[in-house]
Amino acid sequence: MNNRIAGLMLAGAAAALAACPAYAEDTFKIGLIVPMTGGQASTGKQIDNAIKLYMQQNGDTVAGKKIQVILKDDAALPDNTKRLAQELIVNDKVNVIAGFGVTPAAFAAAPLATQGKIPEVVMAAGTSIITEKSPYIVRTSFTLPQSSTIIGDWAVKNGIKKVATLTSDYAPGNDALASFKERFTAGGGEIVEEVKVPLQNPDFAPFLQRMKDSKPDAMFVFVPAGQGGNFMKQYAERGLDKSGIKVIGPGDVTDDDLLNDMGDAVLGAVTAHIYSAAHPSDKNKEFVAAYKKAFNSRPGFMAVGGYDGIHLIYQALKKADGKTDGDSLLAAMKGMAWESPRGPISIDPETRDIVQNVYIRKVEKVDGELYNVEFQTFEAVKDPGKAKK
Amino acid sequence: MTSILTNLFDGVAYGMLLFVLACGLAVTLGLMNFVNLAHGAFAMAGGYVCAVLVNRIGWPFFAALPMAFVASAVIGALLERTLYQHLYARSHLDQVLFSIGLVFMTVATVDYIMGSSRIFIKLPAVLQGQFDIFGVGIGRYRLMIIVICGLLTVGLQLVLSKTRFGSRLRAAVDDPRAASGLGINVPQVFAFTFAFGCGLAGLGGALSAEILGLDPYFPLKFMIYFLIVVTVGGSSSITGPFLASLLLGIGDVAGKYYVPKVGPFVIYTIMIVILIWRPNGLFGRTATR
Numbered sequence: 001m002n003n004r005i006a007g008l009m010l011a012g013a014a015a016a017l018a019a020c021p022a023y024a025e026d027t028f029k030i031g032l033i034v035p036m037t038g039g040q041a042s043t044g045k046q047i048d049n050a051i052k053l054y055m056q057q058n059g060d061t062v063a064g065k066k067i068q069v070i071l072k073d074d075a076a077l078p079d080n081t082k083r084l085a086q087e088l089i090v091n092d093k094v095n096v097i098a099g100f101g102v103t104p105a106a107f108a109a110a111p112l113a114t115q116g117k118i119p120e121v122v123m124a125a126g127t128s129i130i131t132e133k134s135p136y137i138v139r140t141s142f143t144l145p146q147s148s149t150i151i152g153d154w155a156v157k158n159g160i161k162k163v164a165t166l167t168s169d170y171a172p173g174n175d176a177l178a179s180f181k182e183r184f185t186a187g188g189g190e191i192v193e194e195v196k197v198p199l200q201n202p203d204f205a206p207f208l209q210r211m212k213d214s215k216p217d218a219m220f221v222f223v224p225a226g227q228g229g230n231f232m233k234q235y236a237e238r239g240l241d242k243s244g245i246k247v248i249g250p251g252d253v254t255d256d257d258l259l260n261d262m263g264d265a266v267l268g269a270v271t272a273h274i275y276s277a278a279h280p281s282d283k284n285k286e287f288v289a290a291y292k293k294a295f296n297s298r299p300g301f302m303a304v305g306g307y308d309g310i311h312l313i314y315q316a317l318k319k320a321d322g323k324t325d326g327d328s329l330l331a332a333m334k335g336m337a338w339e340s341p342r343g344p345i346s347i348d349p350e351t352r353d354i355v356q357n358v359y360i361r362k363v364e365k366v367d368g369e370l371y372n373v374e375f376q377t378f379e380a381v382k383d384p385g386k387a388k389k
Numbered sequence: 390m391t392s393i394l395t396n397l398f399d400g401v402a403y404g405m406l407l408f409v410l411a412c413g414l415a416v417t418l419g420l421m422n423f424v425n426l427a428h429g430a431f432a433m434a435g436g437y438v439c440a441v442l443v444n445r446i447g448w449p450f451f452a453a454l455p456m457a458f459v460a461s462a463v464i465g466a467l468l469e470r471t472l473y474q475h476l477y478a479r480s481h482l483d484q485v486l487f488s489i490g491l492v493f494m495t496v497a498t499v500d501y502i503m504g505s506s507r508i509f510i511k512l513p514a515v516l517q518g519q520f521d522i523f524g525v526g527i528g529r530y531r532l533m534i535i536v537i538c539g540l541l542t543v544g545l546q547l548v549l550s551k552t553r554f555g556s557r558l559r560a561a562v563d564d565p566r567a568a569s570g571l572g573i574n575v576p577q578v579f580a581f582t583f584a585f586g587c588g589l590a591g592l593g594g595a596l597s598a599e600i601l602g603l604d605p606y607f608p609l610k611f612m613i614y615f616l617i618v619v620t621v622g623g624s625s626s627i628t629g630p631f632l633a634s635l636l637l638g639i640g641d642v643a644g645k646y647y648v649p650k651v652g653p654f655v656i657y658t659i660m661i662v663i664l665i666w667r668p669n670g671l672f673g674r675t676a677t678r
Contacts, residue, residue, distance in 0.1 A: 039604065041505040195649045203600055205399050206645035206652070209526075213392045230507060230602050237528055239519045261509070 028065040028317060028324055030310075031088030033081055033109065034099035034124070036073035040224070042257055043101040043124050044073065047306030049295045054310045057290065062314050063322035070094065076101050078108035085109040089116045095324050096121060096313055099306075102224075103127040103171045110134040117326040119316075119333065123309040124302050127171045128385025131353045136326060138333050138352045140312055140345075141305035142274045144172050144222070145179035145385040147250035150358045150378050151272035152183030155218065155248055163248075164193035164216040166207060168223050173199075176222040176250055179384060184220075192216050199224070204234045211245065212238060218246040221253045228253040229262055236265030246270065251372065254363055257300035259370050266370060269363045275301040275342035276361050276372040287341035301342075308340045312347070344380075353383045394525040396646050397639065402531035404638020405538035406600065408631050410593035410611070411618040412545070413586025415630040418619055420562040421579055423473070424481050427488040428590055428615055429608030430495040435461040435591020436603040437503060440510045450513050454537075454595055461591020466584035473583065474576065492608045500605040507604040510595070534596055541589070545627055558582055617660050623670025633671060 032051065034044030051069060060067045070092055074080040081100070088094045089112060097113060098121040100106040106125040110133035113120035122130055122139040131137045155163065163184060167173035173196065181191060193214035195207050211219050219240075223231050231253060235241065247253065247266075251273025254266060277288050277298050287307065291299040299307075312333055317324070319332040330352075337346035345356040358381045361372035414428040435457035442453040472491075476484050516530045549555040560568040561575045569575045594603070601611065614637075622633030637656050644655025663671060 037500055037505050039505070039507075039606070197649075198653050203403065203642075205403075205528075205600070206396065206642045207649060209392060209395060209399070210646050210649060227507075229509065233509065233599070237518060237530065239526065 026066060027068050028062065029092060029094040029096075030067065030069045030313060031072065031085070031092060031094035031097045032069050032099045033072045033074050033084050033088070033097060033105070035076035035101040035105075036071070038075040038077075040076040040101045042300075043076075043302045044099070046257065046300055046303035047099060047101075047123050047309075049291065050299065050303040050306035051310045053291055053294055054307055054314075056294070058314065062317045063320075065317065065322060065324070067314070074101075074105055076105060078102075078104040081105040082108040082112070085112045089118060094118070095326075096329065098309055098313065099123055100125050103130060106130045106137070107133055110137060113137060119313075119326055119329050121309045121313060123305040125172075127175050128383055129171075131351055132386075135352075136330060138312065138330070138347060139354050140309040140347075142301070142354065142356065143383040143385055144176040144250055146356070146381050146383055147272040147274065147358050148176040148180040148222075149183045149384045150360070150381065151220070151248055151250065151270075152180045152189075153187065154270075154272065154360050154376070155184055155220075156187030156189050160189065160217045160246075160248070162190050162192045162216045163218050163220050164195070164211045164214050164245075165191060165220040166195050166197060166204075166211060166223075167221070168199050168227070169196035170199050172224070173222050175385065177220075180220055180249075197223075204231055205238070208234055208238045208240060212240055212243060216245060218248045221247055221249040223253055228255055229258045232262040232266045232269075236263065241265045251276075251301065251361065254361075254372055255300045255302075256298050256372065257302070259363070259372065260298070262370065264365075266363050267365065270360065271363075271372065272358050272360050272378075273301065273372070274356050274358060275304045276359065276374055278361075278366060278371040278373050279342060279359070280374070281339075281341070281343065283339055284341040299341075304340065304342050308338075308342075308345065311338065311340070312336060343377075346380075348382060351383065351386050353386065355380050355382050357381065391524040391526070392646075395527075396642055398525065398527060398535075399531060400639030400642035401635060402528070402534045402638070403600070403642055404635035405535050405542075406593060406597050407614060407618055407638055408634035409538050409541060409589055410597065411590075411615040411634065412627055412630050413583075413588075413590045414615050415619050415622065415627065416582055416586045419623070420558070421477070421583070423477060424484040425473075425488050426485060426612060427491040427495070427608065428586075429611050430492055431461045431465055431587040432590040432594030432597070432611070433495065433499065433603070433605070433607040434464055434594065435588075436510075436594035436598045436607065437499065437508075438591070439595035440508050440598060440603065443510050444508075450510065450516070453510075454592060457595035458588040458592040461594070462584045462588030465587025466580065469580050469583045474580070477579075492612075495608060496605050503605065505605055507602045508598070509603075510598045512599065530599055534600075537596070541592075542627070542631055549627065554578075554581075614656075617656065619670075621660055621663050621670055623667075623672040626672060629670060629672030 034047050036044040072084040096119045100122050101124045103125045106122050113136040114134040120137045124141050126144045128143045128145050167177045247269040251271040254271050256277040316329045316332040320328040335349040343357045348355050358378045359374040360376040361374045364373045417423045417425045438460040439453045439457040442448040519526045519528045557573050561578045565575050618630050618634050622630035640659045641656045645652030
């Protein structure tokens with residue numbers, strides 16, 4: 001029977017069978033494609049951990065079906081992603097593909113999701129346009145314009161007049177830069193220096209020196225989650241912290257995963273982001289404690305994206321009464337709202353993108369450890385990248 | 390004005406680092422005529438040895454640095470005896486395939502053992518931060534790199550030109566057959582030189598963790614840089630690679646500072662221009678082999 005249902009979803013060959021998709025499939029398969037090796041490996045590990053944790057807590061049976069997660073490592077290379085997604089859909093006949101550590105990976109799988117009519121749950125990648133690449137994409141991570149516009153507004157209101165920007169030169173970096181710039185200059189701020197650094201950048205020194213010499217009030221920084229540590233080290237080495245240039249930006253640079261190793265130079269960095277391990281809700285305290293106990297490390301926003309992603313799949317399956325075809329699942333996912341460790345979130349029924357609170361946080365020392373402490377909340381922020389249209 | 394000097398300083402530090410990393414390759418490639426693309430793997434080994442000693446076992450940084458040298462040199466000597474020496478007489482293609490294979494194996498092994506994320510070596514407070522001399526910002530760590538690498542360069546030059554071993558090595562390189570006819574143990578000289586070059590790379594790897602970042606992909610990421618240093622510098626002496634390293638270091642830093650939009654391309658442009666002007670490198674001798 002397994003073959004029958006999945007074959008249906010793929011080729012639509014046996015149209016007659018479409019009438020009876022409720023033929024009991026015993027297992028519900030989730031193809032999880034994340035980078036487990038390479039520079040983005042921390043993303044994949046967090047997502048994998050979070051999903052394991054969720055399944056431990058909530059069991060592996062939903063609506064009478066046994067959930068099976070098939071983990072594949074794409075090392076964040078889009079060619080691999082595409083091949084793996086195809087294998088998962090055609091050979092393993094998965095019901096959902098999920099994960100996607102970087103934007104190009106999410107793009108690569110999009111046409112396959114459309115053709116196979118299989119929901120693609122994006123748990124990490126943050127470029128605004130991703131959800132427009134296929135009507136089957138649903139996102140549980142965040143978009144960079146969500147946090148970048150907020151920090152732009154915040155900077156204007158808090159007396160920051162001159163900003164130098166340093167962003168990684170790829171889609172999410174450009175997204176972050178564009179949306180920050182728009183809000184910040186609209187509010188009367190001035191960009192005094194704009195530097196895009198190569199994604200594979202060994203040495204920030206010359207760029208940082210340029211930042212320092214342009215004497216801004218603050219510098220807006222976006223680097224992918226894994227590079228934050230190196231950046232903050234060099235920021236401190238160059239004495240930018242002492243010359244009073246504050247770091248502001250979306251929260252990727254102060255990712256919880258690495259924050260504690262960055263040293264005291266990072267104290268006082270103000271970022272806008274969707275999740276902090278220090279978020280003061282019971283749900284989050286429980287989540288952080290369970291995650292720390294199971295994996296001996298602190299969950300970051302990537303882990304939360306994975307945790308919410310698997311929750312969404314569970315709930316959709318429940319709501320669809322065990323129907324496993326892509327369209328039923330997708331219909332169930334649209335508009336779903338729940339309380340996540342990061343706060344209340346929902347899936348926008350029109351854009352299939354996540355709607356969530358964005359918090360302004362400052363890095364502070366709590367019980368001898370560094371945390372992003374939230375001090376201001378912007379509620380139910382939709383992706384500004386799409387709201388414009 | 391002061392930022393020019395700071396940039397110059399950063400560039401020199403970067404260049405010195407490149408030199409220590411790459412001069413071993415100049416020896417194997419230029420002097421021994423062996424294409425060793427796995428050179429960066431020895432640098433990475435040194436970096437990881439230093440990181441483990443400092444971060445996990447708690448050695449002081451300055452004690453771990455020499456160990457990075459020793460460990461890489463020992464690994465280099467072992468591999469030279471067991472693997473490399475069989476390939477000296479083979480074609481360059483075989484050597485390339487062999488050494489690139491070695492690189493992939495190292496990458497996978499280190500990834501498996503140490504994890505794939507970038508690691509840092511805990512530095513003593515003395516080496517952190519920057520101080521000002523007449524308004525010129527001097528990074529302490531970079532200053533240390535310049536001092537260590539400067540001393541090494543002078544030492545190497547003296548050893549090569551003034552000592553008995555130096556003259557044996559030069560003789561063995563110039564004409565191996567005549568040299569062994571004169572009773573010089575050529576394979577031994579080469580083995581020792583190879584190990585020493587690996588040791589230097591290991592030291593460079595340990596020093597570069599802070600600036601270039603240390604992860605399992607280090608040998609692949611920086612292979613190009615090493616090769617540029619050797620091709621631009623030519624390989625007849627160590628002066629060539631040394632000057633080439635400085636030129637590239639300063640060019641790279643200045644390029645990224647003054648024209649950040651095309652910064653990463655500056656060193657490639659420098660390389661192309663120099664190679665058009667002098668196809669054998671700045672100090673290359675006209676191809677003899």
